[in-house]
Amino acid sequence: MKKDVFLVIIASIIVVAIIYLYNTKVNPKEISKKIDEFVEPELEKKYGFVVDSFLILSDTVRPGETLGTIMSKYGITAIEVDRISKMSCDTFNLTLLHVGQPYTVFQDTLCDSIAKTKYFVYENGNVVYTLYDFSKADTIHALKLRKNVDTLQKSASGIIDYSLWNTLNDQGINWQLAIAMSQTFAWTIDFYGLQKGDAFKVLYTELFVEDNSIGIDEVKAGLFIHNEREFWAIPFTMDSCNQMFFDKEGNSVQKTFLKAPLKYTAISSRYSHARMHPIFHKVTEHLAVDYSAPMGTPIYSASDGTIVFRGWGTGAGNMVKVRHNSVYSTVYMHMSRFGDYNVGDYVKMGDVIGYVGSTGWSTGPHLHYEIHENGYKIDPLLFEAPPAEPVPPEQMDRFNKEKQKWIDEINKIEFPTLEI
Ligand SMILES: [Zn+2]
Incomplete structure (x- = not known):
């Protein structure tokens, strides 16, 4: 009996010793982890x-x-x-x-x-x-x-008191966000008609070089409350297409055409079936709109499409024609020079296809802009751009899932507390 007790004690000692040795055995993974943790101080x-x-x-x-x-x-x-x-x-x-x-x-x-x-x-x-x-x-x-450029995702919110610019400025947010937001919501909100009490929440990316902001990259998603109505901009990419913004129901919040194919302009001649031609001094048709603008002002493709002509037209000077789909094409004349796209290249809405000039029959720097609808020249100023395609039914499940993630993210953003 005593011998059994002795054997049990010996066995117990052996087991304890094995457990102890196993636990204290140096694990090679731990060594490498310790080496990793020792990081040389970074030199400035x-x-x-x-x-x-x-x-x-x-x-x-x-x-x-x-x-x-x-x-x-x-x-x-x-x-x-x-x-x-x-x-x-x-x-x-x-x-x-x-x-x-x-x-x-x-x-x-x-x-x-x-x-x-x-x-x-x-x-x-x-x-x-x-x-x-x-x-x-x-x-x-x-x-x-x-230099290395870092892209950081940020959020912003605000309640408009005087202007969007002031609301951002008061919070020390880069004013370029106002421009990026006005582009994202361009087709749903009139930014000249914002009201006191309108509000927004937005996720965006900002570019930094050595901790200094060099500008806003893009709006990722956003909510604008205008006249107590909610306007959502939810990003979604359909197949190989470019990312576009949609409302909660999957309707595009973007139109397929820019309102004007350039910025900072004045309309110098409207669409007319009878106008006095400035060079020939006789009554001719002007089935286009002329935008006077400084020499060199960038001209944008009014919509996505393919360049089908880039060259010289006798009266047109340097001219570009973009075919957008089976219905619409746009024509741009009197350019001082062309953009980086050639015939056959696919351009997106807003890509620079040329610069304002006065080539051809022209009395000063301006853009002559035509929209062709089924081969007929229509009035660009009366043209109601069709909305971009909604999310197709077969992609609604994926859209709804991605939408919810963005809505949750936006809802997490809180409005700044107003100082009284
Ligand atoms: Zn013209």
Whole structure:
């Protein structure tokens, strides 16, 4: 009996020992996890250079300064400046400096006490910068580079007191959101007719470079309450088509045509079956609308379609014709130059197909714009653009699921509490 007790005790000791050894056995996964957790402290960098390694001087371009006068302040010799100015590529054109743009000089202070400029960075814009590399003894390199752009999803809400712009501005939100919203809701809400008490909730993306906002990317989804009515903009992508906005019932909130194929314009000649032609001084038809606009104003394709003509027409000058579907085509005349699209290219509504000019029979910069409906020229100003297609029945299930996610997201946004 005593022997049995002894054996049980021995067995228990062995089991406990095995459990103990198993639990204390070092797990290789844990080692790697510990190594991962040890992250080297990140070195502060500017334009990819380690900040601590240089003496860094920053300033902005002042009136009258050239790259040469600025660089000479930082010890770049006249010979080096001359070599830069002779770089053939127009990317590095010295005349392209803009007053107020920042620049940064990286100087090396290691060799004796004379600071030597190693790198010179000029910011061409928010994203693009030019790097002049003086670090090599015999050559100077100039590179045009881009900073990393981060896209962040954000939300905003507000109750309109005076204007949409003021409501955003009061909250420190980028004013460009007002433009993005007016585009998203362009066909459902008259932004000139907003009322006090109208309200909105919107999800959008904003672009950041080094924590500084460089603008609004796009509205992702939104709700606008106008005159106590709800207007939803719910994104949905049908098959391979582009993403469009729909209301809760799956009706498109966008129309298929822009109201006008350019911005900032005045109508200089309307659609008419009898008007005095400004060049020929005789009564002719003008089955189009003329928009006078500054030379170079971008001209947008009024709707999605395919470019079927791009070239010279005797009276039309530089002309583009876009075929949108079996019913509608649009024609644009007197362009100063064309956009980046050629015959056969598919363009989307709002793509730039050319620029306002005065080519052909024209007395000044303007766009002559025609809409052809089944081959007939109709009055663009009376044209009621058909709404884009609704969500087709076979895709309603998918739409309803995605819709609910967006509605939940929008509903989570709270209105700002009003200060009294
Ligand atoms: Zn005309």
